[in-house]
Amino acid sequence: MAFSLEEYFARIGYDGTPQTDVETLAALQAHHIASIAFENLDVLLDREIHLDDGALFEKLVTARRGGYCFEQNGLLERVLRELRFNVRSLAARVLIAQPNQVPPRTHRLLCVTVHGEEWLVDVGFGSQTLTQPMRFVAGAEVVTHAGIYRLEADHDDFILTLFQGGEWQPLYRFDTEDQYAADFLMANHFIAHWPDSHFRHHILLSRHLPEGGKVTLNNFHFTHYGSDGVTIREEDLTPERLAEVLEKEFLLGLTHPQHGISSVNLHKLNRFA
Numbered sequence: 001m002a003f004s005l006e007e008y009f010a011r012i013g014y015d016g017t018p019q020t021d022v023e024t025l026a027a028l029q030a031h032h033i034a035s036i037a038f039e040n041l042d043v044l045l046d047r048e049i050h051l052d053d054g055a056l057f058e059k060l061v062t063a064r065r066g067g068y069c070f071e072q073n074g075l076l077e078r079v080l081r082e083l084r085f086n087v088r089s090l091a092a093r094v095l096i097a098q099p100n101q102v103p104p105r106t107h108r109l110l111c112v113t114v115h116g117e118e119w120l121v122d123v124g125f126g127s128q129t130l131t132q133p134m135r136f137v138a139g140a141e142v143v144t145h146a147g148i149y150r151l152e153a154d155h156d157d158f159i160l161t162l163f164q165g166g167e168w169q170p171l172y173r174f175d176t177e178d179q180y181a182a183d184f185l186m187a188n189h190f191i192a193h194w195p196d197s198h199f200r201h202h203i204l205l206s207r208h209l210p211e212g213g214k215v216t217l218n219n220f221h222f223t224h225y226g227s228d229g230v231t232i233r234e235e236d237l238t239p240e241r242l243a244e245v246l247e248k249e250f251l252l253g254l255t256h257p258q259h260g261i262s263s264v265n266l267h268k269l270n271r272f273a
Contacts, residue, residue: 024083220273
């Protein structure tokens with residue numbers, strides 16, 4: 001599938017004039033996370049996750065599906081390169097579940113250099129993902145509707161933390177070593193196929209809303225959070241309601257011949273109800 005900036009801009013509802021500046025970077029990030037949902041449905045349906053540029057564009061843009069970090073940040077990296085941004089991918093160890101051992105590098109994020117200054121950009125960490133670029137320096141903080149994000153240094157590593165509910169929560173740990181396509185192919189295969197992978201045992205969706213707040217789906221439990229983080233609405237979905245919520249709340253396309261979610265596919269997800 002041929003890559004098209006115009007089609008990507010239409011997909012995320014961006015109608016500005018892009019420049020290689022932080023304002024454009026922030027606008028693209030905000031529009032992306034409000035339009036392309038984080039989701040792991042293909043893992044649960046035993047579909048292979050392909051990370052080449054054409055596959056990412058066809059699934060996330062043409063088919064109007066979502067994806068997880070390797071897909072989301074892979075697509076955005078290609079977009080930023082097309083716009084002549086200096087961008088590279090990094091890999092992080094996810095700490096949000098407080099693992100007892102050092103976890104593998106299973107999260108993809110981006111480092112973008114603008115006029116000599118580095119920025120951390122991420123559109124693929126689900127409901128806790130950054131909603132705006134963050135200066136890539138130790139001690140940097142970003143105040144968002146979701147809470148306060150802070151980048152801490154630990155020897156040669158950085159740790160992204162989130163202040164929420166009265167405490168700082170580590171999200172992920174990473175260094176500045178460049179990552180390559182082969183690194184993400186391996187990590188993606190592990191996350192999608194390892195029997196104990198969290199992504200193989202739960203329906204996980206989230207979308208950040210343009211006005212602040214977010215919507216999430218954990219198995220069949222739907223939650224709409226306001227811009228202040230307070231729950232506006234909760235609903236335990238019936239299997240019959242799932243398709244409607246996927247389309248209306250998470251803006252997913254369900255009819256694409258390859259990437260669509262048919263009634264047969266939806267029936268396979270009923271085991272999580």
